[in-house]
Amino acid sequence: MDTTRLIIVAVGGQGNLLASRVIGEAALIADVPVRMSEIHGMAQRGGVVESAIVFGDASSTVISDGEADVLLGFEPSETLRALNKCNANTVVITSLALLSPFTVTTGSSVYPSLSVLQALIRQKTAKLIAFDAAALATEAGNVLSVNMVLLGALIQTGTVPLQVENVKEAIMNKTSKTFVESNLKAFELGFSVAKELG
Amino acid sequence: MHKLLTEHPGLKMLLLGNEAIARGAIEAGVAVATTYPGTPSSEISTNFFQISRESDLYFEYSTNEKVALEVAAATANSGVRSMCVMKHVGMNVAADVFMTLAYIGVKGGLVIVTADDPYMFSSQNEQDNRYYSKFAGIPMVEPSSVQEAKDMVAYAFNLSEKLQQPVIFRTTTRINHSNAAVVIGKIKEPETRGDISKDPFNHVPVPAVARKLHAKLLSKLGEAEKISEDSEHNFIIGNGAWGIICNGVSYNYVSDAVKDLNIENRVKILRIGFSYPMPRAMIKRFLQECEKVLVVEEGEPFMEETVKVLAQEEKLTLSIMGKSKKFFSRLYEFDPALVRQSIADYFDVACSPAKVPDLSDIPEIPQRPPNLCAGCPHRATFYAVKKASEGMDTICPTDIGCYTLGFLPPLAMGDFLICMGASAGTSCGFSKVTGKKVISFIGDSTFFHSGISGLINAVFNNHDFTMVILDNGTTAMTGLQPNPGVYMKKLNLDVYGKVSIQKVVRAVGVSHVTVIRPYRVKKSVDAIKEALHYKGVSVVISEEACTLYARSLKKARGKPFFVSDKCKGHKDCINEIACPAFFIKNKRVEIDPDLCTGCTVCAQICPEHAILPIRNI
Numbered sequence: 001m002d003t004t005r006l007i008i009v010a011v012g013g014q015g016n017l018l019a020s021r022v023i024g025e026a027a028l029i030a031d032v033p034v035r036m037s038e039i040h041g042m043a044q045r046g047g048v049v050e051s052a053i054v055f056g057d058a059s060s061t062v063i064s065d066g067e068a069d070v071l072l073g074f075e076p077s078e079t080l081r082a083l084n085k086c087n088a089n090t091v092v093i094t095s096l097a098l099l100s101p102f103t104v105t106t107g108s109s110v111y112p113s114l115s116v117l118q119a120l121i122r123q124k125t126a127k128l129i130a131f132d133a134a135a136l137a138t139e140a141g142n143v144l145s146v147n148m149v150l151l152g153a154l155i156q157t158g159t160v161p162l163q164v165e166n167v168k169e170a171i172m173n174k175t176s177k178t179f180v181e182s183n184l185k186a187f188e189l190g191f192s193v194a195k196e197l198g
Numbered sequence: 199m200h201k202l203l204t205e206h207p208g209l210k211m212l213l214l215g216n217e218a219i220a221r222g223a224i225e226a227g228v229a230v231a232t233t234y235p236g237t238p239s240s241e242i243s244t245n246f247f248q249i250s251r252e253s254d255l256y257f258e259y260s261t262n263e264k265v266a267l268e269v270a271a272a273t274a275n276s277g278v279r280s281m282c283v284m285k286h287v288g289m290n291v292a293a294d295v296f297m298t299l300a301y302i303g304v305k306g307g308l309v310i311v312t313a314d315d316p317y318m319f320s321s322q323n324e325q326d327n328r329y330y331s332k333f334a335g336i337p338m339v340e341p342s343s344v345q346e347a348k349d350m351v352a353y354a355f356n357l358s359e360k361l362q363q364p365v366i367f368r369t370t371t372r373i374n375h376s377n378a379a380v381v382i383g384k385i386k387e388p389e390t391r392g393d394i395s396k397d398p399f400n401h402v403p404v405p406a407v408a409r410k411l412h413a414k415l416l417s418k419l420g421e422a423e424k425i426s427e428d429s430e431h432n433f434i435i436g437n438g439a440w441g442i443i444c445n446g447v448s449y450n451y452v453s454d455a456v457k458d459l460n461i462e463n464r465v466k467i468l469r470i471g472f473s474y475p476m477p478r479a480m481i482k483r484f485l486q487e488c489e490k491v492l493v494v495e496e497g498e499p500f501m502e503e504t505v506k507v508l509a510q511e512e513k514l515t516l517s518i519m520g521k522s523k524k525f526f527s528r529l530y531e532f533d534p535a536l537v538r539q540s541i542a543d544y545f546d547v548a549c550s551p552a553k554v555p556d557l558s559d560i561p562e563i564p565q566r567p568p569n570l571c572a573g574c575p576h577r578a579t580f581y582a583v584k585k586a587s588e589g590m591d592t593i594c595p596t597d598i599g600c601y602t603l604g605f606l607p608p609l610a611m612g613d614f615l616i617c618m619g620a621s622a623g624t625s626c627g628f629s630k631v632t633g634k635k636v637i638s639f640i641g642d643s644t645f646f647h648s649g650i651s652g653l654i655n656a657v658f659n660n661h662d663f664t665m666v667i668l669d670n671g672t673t674a675m676t677g678l679q680p681n682p683g684v685y686m687k688k689l690n691l692d693v694y695g696k697v698s699i700q701k702v703v704r705a706v707g708v709s710h711v712t713v714i715r716p717y718r719v720k721k722s723v724d725a726i727k728e729a730l731h732y733k734g735v736s737v738v739i740s741e742e743a744c745t746l747y748a749r750s751l752k753k754a755r756g757k758p759f760f761v762s763d764k765c766k767g768h769k770d771c772i773n774e775i776a777c778p779a780f781f782i783k784n785k786r787v788e789i790d791p792d793l794c795t796g797c798t799v800c801a802q803i804c805p806e807h808a809i810l811p812i813r814n815i
């Protein structure tokens with residue numbers, strides 16, 4: 001089986017670890033070999049969190065620079081920061097809802113303009129799907145379901161070897177009972193928006 | 199039921215490396231597990247803690263790694279299978295026990311997990327703990343994958359019992375924090391009771407006994423080497439004339455690289471999983487069959503040095519390469535592309551690296567350093583100390599925990615850090631020779647871990663500094679583990695005692711002790727000022743629950759605040775305390791109500807009294 005490499009970047013607390021967990025479970029259900037690595041600890045106090053997910057016949061759980069097939073970004077400036085993981089064939093999916101880093105609040109740095117940011121990503125990769133995932137999460141009834149919205153968009157692009165049913169089953173099994181409904185709704189909303197934009 | 203207690207052998211589960219290790223221990227019939235938490239090892243113990251509440255497993259969070267290993271050394275010497283878990287630097291703390299336990303040995307299996315952290319994702323150094331194994335003469339195994347991490351635990355227990363020696367189970371972050379599908383096996387019923395025979399001439403290493411025990415250790419090491427020669431964890435794949443010797447995660451990068459470079463029929467890979475003692479005869483045979491050999495290992499040239507010695511013994515002159523400017527560094531961790539390129543360069547085969555897009559026109563992206571949580575009581579304490587020490591020439595040794603982050607501006611509280619507990623000892627030294635006011639910071643868990651001895655030293659040797667104990671009622675950094683100061687009955691866990699920090703501090707002879715509530719800013723500043731002016735050792739205990747912990751217990755009480763139009767834009771709130779709940783929108787200061795915990799610190803320092811609770815709108 002071919003190898004597909006997916007990088008997820010987020011800000012600590014955005015729920016990317018749960019997103020990778022769901023992806024992993026979905027792969028298990030679909031009987032697709034999967035390996036993932038993530039960074040815990042200090043990085044979680046509001047810092048950048050990165051997960052690497054490798055599907056198919058490879059042993060490594062780490063993704064080198066330039067070797068991601070897909071980049072899923074939970075926050076636009078973090079997506080931009082992770083461009084070193086991409087190449088000209090990479091598909092990039094990002095939320096445009098920004099979480100202003102504290103260095104911007106204190107005035108020691110400036111947040112890049114979102115239009116410039118999108119133009120740059122478009123120019124350097126194969127495809128960019130960008131939308132406000134936070135707005136869709138709110139629409140789904142749970143602001144914290146940004147991760148599920150993005151998961152929906154990811155699956156719609158067909159860039160990873162998982163089917164909608166696999167992921168939905170994993171969401172039902174692995175996310176908190178109280179949120180299953182809003183999570184599934186969020187997944188659907190992300191899926192539809194990627195279809196429109198794709 | 200805890201998922202790691204699932205019975206169905208053959209079932210495939212998605213497990214984190216650390217969960218796989220815990221499961222491996224359960225399958226091996228572990229009866230006692232001890233730890234001091236530390237990333238990247240922590241989740242092994244989190245799982246043991248939960249499992250112990252619904253099974254016969256005895257688990258404890260010990261006060262530090264030394265104590266953890268002592269407890270496990272005793273239970274293992276009573277014939278009970280035991281595991282002791284720590285991060286790499288924890289081994290330094292446990293080393294005193296470890297080095298002599300090697301002489302005494304064990305009766306029941308004892309597996310010591312040490313989780314190394316190449317690249318220092320969450321550590322203060324990247325020491326290579328494989329040397330501990332060589333240092334003490336204790337066998338070591340190292341898994342390469344999550345599945346193997348589970349499977350190797352039972353192997354390590356059996357090995358330990360066979361040799362009557364502890365065994366080191368050495369991992370790196372990329373094993374601990376990787377997820378993969380794992381096929382689970384059968385659970386062995388643990389033997390929870392044991393006994394130790396009175397046998398002082400083997401158990402009490404006074405010099406005459408120790409001399410005999412050292413000889414015994416060396417003979418066991420010889421036996422271990424024989425087992426290593428035939429171990430299923432040391433194996434050769436392929437039969438080309440180019441040799442690669444590798445261990446741990448490097449094996450994955452090598453396997454992928456050899457496939458990607460299409461040189462599978464030219465390469466022979468020796469994967470070392472039983473890595474001390476190394477299988478010397480096996481390696482010699484391997485070398486004899488190779489034209490040239492590349493050693494791929496993160497960290498220090500641990501295997502490389504031995505391989506070169508063995509080549510010399512065999513009078514072989516083939517090229518053996520490992521750590522060098524051109525190939526592998528002793529710094530940081532490896533990745534697939536780096537290993538692929540080095541293999542291609544060394545064996546001179548074509549390799550087309552992935553093309554990273556030209557990023558020179560990317561605007562500067564704002565940094566996102568980790569920060570103390572919104573409402574974190576440490577921020578309030580640091581602010582109060584800063585105010586109280588205004589105008590003083592200070593040195594602030596700090597310690598290991600979330601509060602280490604206080605060294606960042608604008609709080610800038612943290613001038614020196616070495617290891618767990620060192621703030622206390624280093625304060626003694628700084629105060630002696632600099633003549634400056636020394637103020638040290640230490641968390642509650644770190645204080646119990648190894649701060650107490652430094653404080654006793656300070657009292658005895660009559661040093662002059664102020665120790666600020668940041669008591670947030672948990673071990674926050676590693677994931678909210680309990681410590682001896684935590685009132686466990688509140689968590690409905692009634693088999694625990696409780697140690698009062700205040701009583702300890704008074705009992706060791708500190709005469710100036712103050713307890714503050716850091717969210718009361720003015721009172722805290724005044725109390726700290728007084729402590730700072732005291733000549734001798736003074737201690738300030740700052741008591742307030744970690745906000746993350748309070749939230750997890752659903753005990754957070756504050757209501758969020760907002761910035762009213764009284765704000766004149768001084769931005770003291772942002773510039774002095776840097777709480778991440780603040781942001782700027784249309785040039786106005788605002789508070790994110792989802793992040794604000796209502797700690798009220800900013801409201802107390804705002805010169806315009808512009809920050810108000812939301813309910814007052």
Ligand code: SF4
Pocket residue numbers: 045569570571573574575576600601670674675744745746747
């Ligand atoms: S986890 Fe607790 S102690 Fe750590 S930064 Fe957050 S609030 Fe502070």
